[in-house]
Amino acid sequence: MNSILVVVIFIGLYAWDKTRKFAGYMLPWFLFGLCYDLMRYYPNYEVNAIDVRSLYEAERSLFGITTATGRIIPGEWFSLHTCAVADLLSGIFYLCWVPVPILFSIWLYATRRYMWMVRFTWAFLLVNLIGFVGYYVHPAAPPWYALQYGFTPVTGTPGNVAGLGRFDAMTGLGIFHGLYGKNANVFAAVPSLHAAYLLVTTIYSVLSGRRWYTSCFFAVLCVGIWWTAVYTTHHYIIDVLLGITTALVGVGLFEWVWHRIGKHFTFE
Numbered sequence: 001m002n003s004i005l006v007v008v009i010f011i012g013l014y015a016w017d018k019t020r021k022f023a024g025y026m027l028p029w030f031l032f033g034l035c036y037d038l039m040r041y042y043p044n045y046e047v048n049a050i051d052v053r054s055l056y057e058a059e060r061s062l063f064g065i066t067t068a069t070g071r072i073i074p075g076e077w078f079s080l081h082t083c084a085v086a087d088l089l090s091g092i093f094y095l096c097w098v099p100v101p102i103l104f105s106i107w108l109y110a111t112r113r114y115m116w117m118v119r120f121t122w123a124f125l126l127v128n129l130i131g132f133v134g135y136y137v138h139p140a141a142p143p144w145y146a147l148q149y150g151f152t153p154v155t156g157t158p159g160n161v162a163g164l165g166r167f168d169a170m171t172g173l174g175i176f177h178g179l180y181g182k183n184a185n186v187f188a189a190v191p192s193l194h195a196a197y198l199l200v201t202t203i204y205s206v207l208s209g210r211r212w213y214t215s216c217f218f219a220v221l222c223v224g225i226w227w228t229a230v231y232t233t234h235h236y237i238i239d240v241l242l243g244i245t246t247a248l249v250g251v252g253l254f255e256w257v258w259h260r261i262g263k264h265f266t267f268e
Contacts, residue, residue, distance in 0.1 A: 002037040006030055025109055028121035029102065032128050039132065043155070043185050044139040050153035050187045052141040059143070059236040075143040075163075075233035082166060090231050091167025093224035095175070097194055100221060101201045108208070116208040118265070119258060124200050127250030131193045134246065140190040144233040157186050163232030192235040195243030196250075198222035203251055 010030040013023035064071040108117035144162035159180035168174050202218040229235035
């Protein structure tokens with residue numbers, strides 16, 4: 001149903017003369033939404049085995065924190081050391097995950113920086129496609145799954161707000177319960193695309209010559225999302241590092257291609 005809605009909205013915008021140009025420039029966003037939703041029809045765990053234990057053990061070995069009861073992963077340590085300010089900030093940071101990149105692309109369009117909008121949106125799409133391939137190559141459970149269910153993968157496990165539930169409880173909004181309750185596949189933790197999105201946005205803010213404080217704002221959100229991913233047990237540090245790598249590889253690959261073919265395009 002979501003895929004149909006994405007297609008209908010795009011066709012509707014493209015069919016109207018006043019929004020056709022905008023729809024064309026926003027095409028990568030519609031393709032992103034379509035690809036993301038289509039993955040629910042062929043889950044990654046039908047392609048490869050789900051990793052629960054080895055990722056947890058790797059995180060504990062590389063980044064574990066020694067406590068009186070033994071060595072635990074950072075996300076587990078954070079779960080034992082929460083505070084209201086951190087819970088509030090974590091929710092704010094995670095709410096910026098997709099809206100801020102979308103708003104940045106719309107702002108580039110509104111200010112007629114069409115070439116930079118094209119470069120940003122298509123690089124963003126490429127980063128997502130690389131990440132989606134990663135989901136199928138290595139289906140992986142997030143840390144909250146290992147902490148709550150153990151190391152036996154159970155397909156069809158519902159989405160979980162994990163540490164973000166504290167933000168919902170504090171604000172009474174129920175935002176993350178609504179979002180994660182619709183998650184069709186919880187075994188897509190590697191790489192963390194949460195870690196990638198604001199990094200791509202920050203990179204193109206710098207490349208396109210935005211004011212320093214704009215790029216700094218994006219960078220703060222980027223680091224905040226990295227921290228939130230671990231703090232709320234939605235991702236391991238390993239996932240975050242792989243998400244950062246995915247963003248750098250995707251942007252690097254796109255820019256390499258762009259510098260060879262971009263001169264053939266005109267923007268208006």
